[in-house]
């Protein structure tokens with residue numbers, strides 16, 4: 086099975102602040118660091134570091150930014166044959182990280198929203214039935230890719246982040262995996278508890294394998310046969326940016342490699358735990374080797 090990630094690439098400007106800005110407030114940041122990011126890029130790096138030689142497709146904009154992303158993807162072990170550049174400015178994100186390591190993110194789509202149906206077709210022509218395509222909600226062509234990948238018999242994994250009103254209108258019945266956080270699952274399903282999520286997905290999307298990340302409460306896996314929980318791990322929280330992307334990349338890598346669900350959840354939870362103990366976006370993603378060698382204690386509830 087080949088794995089394709091059709092996803093965003095953003096330059097992340099991460100500002101350290103004591104507390105997030107309030108409306109009308111102006112204040113100085115304690116520091117700024119620039120990282121390569123974007124949910125798509127972060128997930129490709131995580132997939133590659135987890136041992137899956139993912140193909141990353143997307144639009145990185147002007148030549149200079151595209152070269153930096155190309156280099157970083159190659160270094161992580163990803164394939165960049167389908168990475169586009171162009172005249173548009175690269176996407177970027179303004180990220181505040183507060184003293185507790187929590188973040189808030191403002192994104193500007195830039196080149197991520199310059200992907201045509203021809204671009205999509207040209208990439209998908211290199212993949213076949215049974216291959217996996219990974220998507221997030223930060224490029225303009227998501228709906229078309231879902232339709233077209235499904236028509237070609239590909240398996241589709243979707244992380245509906247950032248969540249907005251367009252998600253409900255997507256053909257979710259054509260997906261194989263859905264990976265989302267608790268706020269997103271509540272917005273999508275209208276349910277407010279684990280039993281409610283399980284019931285709602287089984288009634289509405291019985292074909293889906295769903296993972297709901299629950300922060301310090303771990304993660305929940307749901308399919309038509311089973312629902313299981315995996316705890317999170319005790320770590321010193323430094324920066325939560327991209328933790329969800331690292332989880333998604335490692336979980337899907339496990340699935341692509343045919344690992345059992347429990348093992349995929351365990352590796353993903355540990356990798357996400359390691360990533361929050363470090364600064365940065367994709368830069369915080371560990372390798373599979375590090376995940377296997379790092380001992381972490383389960384966070385008791």
Ligand code: RIB
Nearest residue numbers: 095122123124178327366
């Ligand atoms: O999930 C973290 C990512 O969200 C950042 O890298 C930023 O670019 C935004 O896409």
